[in-house]
Amino acid sequence: MKPSLTLAQLPLNQPALVERITGPQPFVRRLLSLGVTPGCGVKVVRCAPLGDPIQVEIGRLQLAIRRLEAGQVHLQPSV
């Protein structure tokens, strides 16, 4: 089985679905309160000129998230 991809590894403009979010509770809670839940669609729109953070689109919401933290958002393997 292929190891699952994280949000930090997702190529630009490729849609994906969130599988689970790991990490400390404040981090998980923050994402949940912004509407990032298992099953929701995400897309990396761009990365900052200096490489970090990345801009992620969830529905109509645009989020900036550091790569290190994006690595804790695991995505469903694409079929």
Added chain:
Amino acid sequence: MTPVLRVATVGNPNVGKSSLINAIAGSNLSVGNWPGTTVDRLSISFELDQVHVEWVDLPGTYSLAGATSEESITRRELLTSPPDVVVNVIDAGNLERNLGLTLELSELGLPMVVVLNLVDEARAHGIEVDASKLSDCLGVEAIETVASSGQGCAEVKAALLRASRGRALVEYPEYFQAAVRQLDEPNRWRAVTLLSEDVPGLDSHEQAQRLRRQLELVQDPFLSVAEARLKMARHLTCDVEVRIDRGVSRTEKIDRLLLHPLLGLPLFLVGMLEVFRFTYEFSAPWIGFLDVVKGVLSSWVTSWGLAPLAQSFLISGVIGGAGTVAAFSPVLFLLYLAMAFLEASGLLARTTFLFDQVMKWVGLPGRSLIPLLLGFGCNVPAIYSTRILPNLGDRLRVALAIPFMACSARLTVFVLFAAIFFPKTAPYVVLGLYLLGLLLGLLTALLMRRFVPQDSDRTGIMEMPPYRFPSWRAVFRQAWLRTYSFLRDAAGPILGAVLLVWFLHQVPAGKPENSLYAGVSRALTVPLAPLGIHDWRLAGALMPGFIAKEVVVGTLGVSFLGEEPVAAGGLGEGLGQLATGFGVALQETVLAVPKLFGVPSAELPPDESPNGLSAAIGRACDSAGALAYLVFLLLYTPCVATVAAVRSEFGNGWAIFSVIWQLSVAWLAGWIAYQVMA
């Protein structure tokens, strides 16, 4: 007695809560702080059908639980002194996310009015929300508004008096529902929260903890609750929202340019440069006008023919002191204006995105760059602007770094000395001083990481709101309120310090060389001797420099050349000068507009110090001493107004620390500069 209706606005960040309160306020808006914090608190009061309405704006939050300062304040206010009506402001274009908070508020069981704001923006994105359907679902009135233009505000006001309690809609999984029924807690929000997570300020009890431990054996109750709420929010959104795809949004088009991999950073720097030019070009005429006012007042005082001591007290002490305070206000107002615009337009969030990586090496979030850069304009608003940083540890570290940024007041001294001692390399010396300040400021921030408490809730996640053109009214009002609160808080300390220096000059009566001021200044040359500064007049000017760096050159002028006599002037003559001065300032302001678009010049501004001062200073020390003096002056202590700002934001301890820390760094850096040069 008229009945009182207490209203509170609750909503996510960036949904127009402040615009709404501004639009409803008319002119009776006021700003205060939340007790125990420094988060701004907007409040208004007005009469409505013989009811006295008191309305506060609670800090923007995504949830009522959670531990950030915004969440804590909002929760505390709603739980300990529940308002009569909650006005829940929602971004109509972001319904699903906003409804999460709405559902929590419904469970809290307070009468509520839902304000569907930004419907114009939502429509532009092809999103229509059916307000009456939403109203039916939630069981509370839902009103469409465009707060920035005032549309719908009258309806919101009218709805306050008939606000109803919402329905608790969220359906939790059965294992969780059972526990809620078992728990002896009438308030549904409290019950759900106690069973799903630890929330600061919400007292748990034995029964709740026992039930929660049982729940945790089945599933994580925190996740169950979050998922159940989001599911309901999604479900509601599907019911009431119609979407048409309008292609690439305006915000995305702007972001493609401003966040461009190559153009992004240079564009930002150009933008920041423009902010400074705007501040400088538009404030200079009015600072000039304030000088005219000072001159006219002084000439009137002279014409009264008072005793020399009384006259000097009024002119140098009172008028001089008030003038120093007033001279701050044009720069402050304009910087605050720029700040309010950046914040409300969505540009601030982009700065974080661009510079996060750069600031990471000092362990700060990207947006801390803004306060640091503002510090080059004036340290005072820069200190207050640290409020844009969400956590206290970061704010404090940035605030300790800010006074190292060479504010525009220090430039006058740099220009004077650089022209005298380093005529060929003046621009490089000045540039070097700026960079030295920046470097030492960043090092301070890095060093303080070990000593400043770090908040646990430090995620780098940030929402990037759509670009919006802010309402001018709100921007101007915010800038004015902040300037006013500066004048109110800093006038006392500045005036007091000016009067103290004046007193030192006068005692004992006689020659200036024998005054107490000269005595203290001579004492100051002892610690400054290793820096090559032996002239008491140079050392002495550092004292008024503590009040405001603007007055250093003026003080040097008086110490080296003596007081300039003030000619007596008549009333009519003075009024004429005031009118002319005002006209000139107005004219220069208008002429400043095209200057904003010109190519910036790399030349230093002209030196406007009195004739003969350069020669006198040139004899007072050598070039090594002069460089050490400039380095010391760059770093030595924040001015009184900045210290007052640090004190009001972080308390006495950090204000004192900041002064001592900078004096030490300044002395060391000055000493090194002198040793290297000499």
